[in-house]
Amino acid sequence: xxxxxxxxxxxxxxxxxxxxxxxxxxxxxxxxxxxxxxxxxxxxxxxxxxxxxxxxxxxxxxxxxxxxxxxxxxxxxxxxxxxxxxxxxxxxxxxxxxxxxxxxxxxxxxxxxxxxxxxxxxxxxxxxxxxxxxxxxxxxxxxxxxxxxxxxxxxxxxxxxxxxxxxxxxxxxxxxxxxxxxxxxxxxxxxxxxxxxxxxxxxxxxxxxxxxxxxxxxxxxxxxxxxxxxxxxxxxxxxxxxxxxxxxxxxxxxxxxxxxxxxxxxxxxxxxxxxxxxxxxxxxxxxxxxxxxxxxxxxxxxxxxxxxxxxxxxxxxxxxxxxxxxxxxxxxxxxxxxxxxxxxxxxxxxxxxxxxxxxxxxxxxxxxxxxxxxxxxxxxxxxxxxxxxxxxxxxxxxxxxxxxxxxxxxxxxxxxxx
Amino acid sequence: xxxxxxxxxxxxxxxxxxxxxxxxxxxxxxxxxxxxxxxxxxxxxxxxxxxxxxxxxxxxxxxxxxxxxxxxxxxxxxxxxxxxxxxxxxxxxxxxxxxxxxxxxxxxxxxxxxxxxxxxxxxxxxxxxxxxxxxxxxxxxxxxxxxxxxxxxxxxxxxxxxxxxxxxxxxxxxxxxxxxxxxxxxxxxxxxxxxxxxxxxxxxxxxxxxxxxxxxxxxxxxxxxxxxxxxxxxxxxxxxxxxxxxxxxxxxxxxxxxxxxxxxxxxxxxxxxxxxxxxxx
Numbered sequence: 002x003x004x005x006x007x008x009x010x011x012x013x014x015x016x017x018x019x020x021x022x023x024x025x026x027x028x029x030x031x032x033x034x035x036x037x038x039x040x041x042x043x044x045x046x047x048x049x050x051x052x053x054x055x056x057x058x059x060x061x062x063x064x065x066x067x068x069x070x071x072x073x074x075x076x077x078x079x080x081x082x083x084x085x086x087x088x089x090x091x092x093x094x095x096x097x098x099x100x101x102x103x104x105x106x107x108x109x110x111x112x113x114x115x116x117x118x119x120x121x122x123x124x125x126x127x128x129x130x131x132x133x134x135x136x137x138x139x140x141x142x143x144x145x146x147x148x149x150x151x152x153x154x155x156x157x158x159x160x161x162x163x164x165x166x167x168x169x170x171x172x173x174x175x176x177x178x179x180x181x182x183x184x185x186x187x188x189x190x191x192x193x194x195x196x197x198x199x200x201x202x203x204x205x206x207x208x209x210x211x212x213x214x215x216x217x218x219x220x221x222x223x224x225x226x227x228x229x230x231x232x233x234x235x236x237x238x239x240x241x242x243x244x245x246x247x248x249x250x251x252x253x254x255x256x257x258x259x260x261x262x263x264x265x266x267x268x269x270x271x272x273x274x275x276x277x278x279x280x281x282x283x284x285x286x287x288x289x290x291x292x293x294x295x296x297x298x299x300x301x302x303x304x305x306x307x308x309x310x311x312x313x314x315x316x317x318x319x320x321x322x323x324x325x326x327x328x329x330x331x332x333x334x335x336x337x338x339x340x341x342x343x344x345x346x347x348x349x350x351x352x353x354x355x356x357x358x359x360x361x362x363x364x365x366x367x368x369x370x371x372x373x374x375x376x377x378x379x380x381x382x383x384x385x386x387x388x389x390x391x392x393x394x395x396x397x398x399x400x401x402x403x404x405x406x407x408x409x410x411x412x413x414x415x416x417x418x419x
Numbered sequence: 420x421x422x423x424x425x426x427x428x429x430x431x432x433x434x435x436x437x438x439x440x441x442x443x444x445x446x447x448x449x450x451x452x453x454x455x456x457x458x459x460x461x462x463x464x465x466x467x468x469x470x471x472x473x474x475x476x477x478x479x480x481x482x483x484x485x486x487x488x489x490x491x492x493x494x495x496x497x498x499x500x501x502x503x504x505x506x507x508x509x510x511x512x513x514x515x516x517x518x519x520x521x522x523x524x525x526x527x528x529x530x531x532x533x534x535x536x537x538x539x540x541x542x543x544x545x546x547x548x549x550x551x552x553x554x555x556x557x558x559x560x561x562x563x564x565x566x567x568x569x570x571x572x573x574x575x576x577x578x579x580x581x582x583x584x585x586x587x588x589x590x591x592x593x594x595x596x597x598x599x600x601x602x603x604x605x606x607x608x609x610x611x612x613x614x615x616x617x618x619x620x621x622x623x624x625x626x627x628x629x630x631x632x633x634x635x636x637x638x639x640x641x642x643x644x645x646x647x648x649x650x651x652x653x654x655x656x657x658x659x660x661x662x663x664x665x666x667x668x669x670x671x672x673x674x675x676x677x678x679x680x681x682x683x684x685x686x687x688x689x690x691x692x693x694x695x696x697x698x699x700x
Contacts, residue, residue: 054594075600087591091613100609101599148595 003065003155011059020046023218033189035203039351042209043219044192080149084161088133095129119151157189200226236344236398248365249340252294267337272312276388282402295391301367307384314384335363344398457668464664480665493652501630504569508626516581537575569630577622584618620688627681
């Protein structure tokens with residue numbers, strides 16, 4: 002059992018590139034923390050620094066309040082699961098799992114006992130005498146897990162351990178990982194680029210982003226999955242978390258004499274629930290200015306089955322409808338230029354797209370109840386769950402009124418949790 | 420007239436096969452001729468046209484060659500020199516190659532290219548300087564001296580070869596071992612070395628072949644009869660007036676046997692490496 006604290010940690014490679022900057026993070030005892038972000042966001046580098054496989058250029062990393070910057074990996078009481086599993090090809094599964102114990106001079110009987118127990122837990126007992134090349138991808142993944150848990154380390158570090166599995170197996174292993182963590186309760190830091198994995202596995206999720214000269218830090222937001230989803234710190238987090246991703250459109254807020262806030266976007270106007278206004282402290286300063294409006298697909302519903310008031314609905318023409326059985330996605334376009342900020346572009350780049358793919362209209366997706374029948378190319382009235390609307394500063398991309406992440410010191414984050 | 424692609428590909432194939440068969444003939448004919456001649460009585464050796472089948476056949480060449488002078492001693496000398504030189508070359512080259520592949524130290528590449536430079540000097544050019552150094556170090560006329568020179572002649576090539584093998588090992592394997600608590604030596608000995616077995620087999624085969632066959636240096640360095648190696652011994656079968664070619668060839672065939680054995684023992688290791696098989700998918 003252990004806590005991990007990263008204090009102002011930075012990593013600059015010998016060639017001068019900065020991979021990680023100003024990273025402050027506290028992982029609580031027994032916590033499952035996920036580092037998530039697009040490729041190149043420094044998540045793996047951060048993990049490898051905790052493991053001791055990369056030198057720490059700036060700041061300190063502590064495990065159980067002991068600074069480990071100069072402690073060798075083997076003395077950090079950690080175990081790591083690698084993306085490519087890194088099983089020793091010339092050893093049997095048993096020897097793979099026993100290797101670390103042998104090196105630590107654990108008595109033979111004890112090794113046998115521990116390996117067998119771990120193998121049983123992962124249901125790989127019948128594979129113990131096989132070599133890695135005789136195993137399937139999923140089995141290799143289990144053996145890699147087994148090698149990590151058999152030593153009963155204080156910390157598990159996992160570097161995209163499921164990314165090489167096919168989709169079905171990944172879902173299964175995901176739930177097994179959760180089960181395993183519940184049983185062992187070992188502090189875990191888990192790296193992934195898959196936001197679904199992040200949301201389902203993590204007690205808390207740290208969203209990271211590549212550093213840039215203007216923004217020499219990676220961490221965007223560290224929060225529980227629901228918090229990330231319901232209260233994203235900025236457009237980057239908003240766009241990265243959630244699938245399909247949050248709809249964004251330029252809009253303007255105004256307040257009438259009665260104090261009711263109205264949102265105008267494109268040729269539509271809706272009233273905004275007071276809860277949304279309260280959720281964005283200081284939003285008054287933005288009245289009359291252009292802001293970025295974020296509406297999750299799940300915050301929209303066919304007006305016929307919604308309880309929202311008439312003033313919270315918009316009339317759209319559906320283009321394509323995807324019926325998934327449990328839900329229906331309605332795609333439509335708004336005749337308004339697409340929202341394009343550095344954050345949005347970065348998210349697009351991660352999906353292999355660029356700004357030109359947006360076209361010159363704003364594309365929206367709404368997730369509606371499968372009970373209503375919506376033919377393609379029909380007029381449709383959508384109700385917007387306005388308490389769940391997000392407003393972002395069009396210049397900075399930050400959520401209006403959001404308390405910036407760097408106000409949290411590592412200690413503060415930790416006390417918040419415990 | 421146009422040639423259909425099919426005809427063309429057939430013609431191309433015929434050409435390729437013809438070329439390959441020619442290659443096989445060029446490679447095997449001398450060997451076959453050696454075998455045949457070793458079984459011929461002396462009188463038939465220079466028969467024109469030469470017979471490609473030994474009739475009449477005799478094993479007297481073998482009997483005479485193997486009982487002649489010190490053939491047995493020469494054979495054992497060669498075996499000793501080649502085995503020790505091979506063993507030590509494998510060990511030293513593996514350690515050097517691992518260091519060049521995985522450790523960081525100042526001047527690494529400069530030293531490595533210096534080592535490669537050794538590969539580019541024709542060995543014959545080295546004989547005189549080698550002789551002077553060997554003389555000063557009292558390495559002449561001794562089997563140990565031969566071993567030292569054979570190792571040094573092989574190290575650069577074999578280190579070069581093995582470095583490539585070590586670099587082919589995924590880094591994450593070593594990182595996994597590091598986290599498992601392995602020291603650099605344990606990683607080398609228990610992770611890296613077993614994974615470059617195919618490379619070690621290649622090194623063993625080539626070094627053995629070299630040390631077993633080497634003639635110029637052995638000829639220069641060894642004067643004492645009892646310390647001669649097999650290539651020198653076989654060469655001495657030839658004399659100015661009468662060379663018993665049947666015996667020369669019989670001795671050569673016997674001399675091939677250990678090489679074939681070494682090859683047979685080690686070749687199974689390089690049929691299939693499993694360096695990548697602990698990885699994904």
